[in-house]
Amino acid sequence: MNVTIKDVAKAAGVSKSTVSRIFSNSGNYSDETKRKVLEAAERLNYRKNTIATAMKTKETKNLGLIIYKKHKPILSHPFYAPIVEAIVDSSKERGYSIIIATDQDIENSAAESLLEKRVDGIIFTSFVHEAIIKKCKEMGLPLVLLNCSIDLDVSFVKADNYMGAYEAVVYFIKKKYREIGFLCGPLQDQSYYERYRGYLAALNDYNIPVRENFMRFGESTISEGTRLMSNMLESGDVPRAIFASCDMIAIGAIKAIKKAGLKIPDDVAVIGFEDIEHNVLIEPALSTVFVDKMKMGQMAVEVLLDQIGAKSKSRRENILPTKLILRESC
Numbered sequence: 001m002n003v004t005i006k007d008v009a010k011a012a013g014v015s016k017s018t019v020s021r022i023f024s025n026s027g028n029y030s031d032e033t034k035r036k037v038l039e040a041a042e043r044l045n046y047r048k049n050t051i052a053t054a055m056k057t058k059e060t061k062n063l064g065l066i067i068y069k070k071h072k073p074i075l076s077h078p079f080y081a082p083i084v085e086a087i088v089d090s091s092k093e094r095g096y097s098i099i100i101a102t103d104q105d106i107e108n109s110a111a112e113s114l115l116e117k118r119v120d121g122i123i124f125t126s127f128v129h130e131a132i133i134k135k136c137k138e139m140g141l142p143l144v145l146l147n148c149s150i151d152l153d154v155s156f157v158k159a160d161n162y163m164g165a166y167e168a169v170v171y172f173i174k175k176k177y178r179e180i181g182f183l184c185g186p187l188q189d190q191s192y193y194e195r196y197r198g199y200l201a202a203l204n205d206y207n208i209p210v211r212e213n214f215m216r217f218g219e220s221t222i223s224e225g226t227r228l229m230s231n232m233l234e235s236g237d238v239p240r241a242i243f244a245s246c247d248m249i250a251i252g253a254i255k256a257i258k259k260a261g262l263k264i265p266d267d268v269a270v271i272g273f274e275d276i277e278h279n280v281l282i283e284p285a286l287s288t289v290f291v292d293k294m295k296m297g298q299m300a301v302e303v304l305l306d307q308i309g310a311k312s313k314s315r316r317e318n319i320l321p322t323k324l325i326l327r328e329s330c
Contacts, residue, residue, distance in 0.1 A: 003044045011040035063091055063304065064122035065100045066132075078248065078276035079293065080125065083146070086297025087123065094305060096120075121304045124148075126189065142307035146300045148190045155307065155316040157300045161191045161273075164289040164322030165198025165243070168271045171324060172241045173206045177269065180208070181239035183228045183249045185220035192220070195245045195273060214239045218249075225252020233260050240268060241330070247272035247279055247288055254282060254329065269330035284328030292320055 005023075009016045014033060022029055022037045040046075065087060067080065088098050099119060121142035124133070128145065133152050136143055145156035172180050182199050185192040203210050213235065216228040225248060232238060233256060242257075244250035250272030257268050264270060264284050272279065272288040279286040303316050 003046045007044055008037060008040050008046050011044060012036040059308075060118045060120050061096050062119045063087075063096050063098050063301070064119040065098050066122060066124050066128070067100065067102050068126045068128070078278055079246070079274050079291075082293040083125070083297040086294045087301055090298045090301040094301070096301075096305075120308050123300050123304060126191070142304055144300050144304045144307070146296060149317070153315050155303050155318070157296055157303060157318040158191065158320070159291040159296070160319050160322050161194035162198040162201075164273060164291070164324075165195035165245075166202045167322075167324055168243055168273070168289050169199050169202035170206070171326075172243065172269065172271070172330070173202065173208065175269075175330075177241040178208055179211075179214065179239040180241045180243060181214040181232060182216075182243050182245070183225060183232075183253055184215070184217050184245040185249065187217065189220075192245045199243055213237050220246045220248050222248050222252040222255070225249035226256045227252070229253035229256035230260075233257070233262075238268065242268060242270045244270065244272045247274045247276045247286060250286055250288070250329075251278060251282055254284075254286065265328070265330045271324075271330050275325055279327070287327045287330040288325050290323040290325050295320055 005016050005019050009019045012019065012033075014037060018029055018033060019037055022034050065084065067084075084100070091098050119141075121144070122136060123144050123146055125146045126148055128148070128150070130150065130152060133143065133150060133154060137152070137154070143154050145154055145158075147158050149156040149158060169180060180199075180203065182196070184196055187193045187196060200210060214232075214237070216232055218224040218228050225244065228249065229242070229252065242250070242253055244253055250270055254264060254270055257264055257270070262268055270286065272286050273291070274293075275288045275290040279288055299318055299320070303318065306316075
């Protein structure tokens with residue numbers, strides 16, 4: 001049974017009109033009365049019902065954007081910054097504002113914060129717990145996942161991570177490389193897992209044995225890329241080519257290879273993934289798999305607004321093609 005304003009008023013010992021004024025932050029009432037009403041609403045679980053009703057009946061012209069905490073600082077992250085910029089610009093062009101939150105504790109706090117501020121829909125990036133998705137779906141809140149997908153009938157926009165990785169490794173193979181190493185971010189990140197699968201598939205299709213000693217896994221940072229590559233170099237078992245699951249790791253690997261006195265690409269060739277701006281600033285310039293970050297952001301907004309405007313209720317699977325960009329590192 002749904003809790004009503006009348007139920008809250010009765011529990012708090014005030015009139016329905018007083019409860020309405022407090023919920024709408026209008027009119028006159030004492031702090032003590034407000035406390036009683038809010039406590040009654042909390043006990044009756046009325047707040048969530050109010051938000052759900054507001055979401056269904058009134059547009060706020062606000063869109064929420066939740067970014068996984070490991071992608072901080074958001075506005076300077078080499079991969080997510082241009083995506084966020086595209087989301088903000090595309091939303092503004094359509095008359096919407098963006099409320100950005102970071103999921104600090106991987107609980108429901110970030111989602112709760114956005115819901116309390118009233119948004120018409122939410123874009124989730126990279127990693128998100130199913131509990132948050134289920135909660136938003138129960139409320140009828142339009143959702144789009146960006147750079148990830150989940151088996152919960154939710155629309156998503158992401159790059160073709162599997163094929164991008166596959167084509168990069170096949171390029172190495174066709175250049176007569178047989179010893180191809182892989183430096184990868186955490187496999188809990190779906191995009192990295194898909195790139196890992198692409199790497200394995202390419203080796204398998206060309207009958208090249210998968211060697212565990214040619215693989216290293218860690219965080220997706222430059223310093224971690226340096227550490228992983230240094231560890232491989234110190235082992236004495238060094239592949240002739242390195243495919244990295246992201247450019248940050250690849251850049252770190254290049255630093256380690258150069259520090260070891262090896263030449264790129266003569267001794268070790270390197271290909272990254274994502275095509276961040278840093279790639280043309282390092283020496284040698286990094287070959288990589290291009291991901292259209294601006295398009296990802298724009299499409300996420302487009303898909304979300306289609307849901308808000310009821311143009312599309314069915315799940316939309318948007319997988320953007322990638323492209324191998326050859327520079328100096330391979």
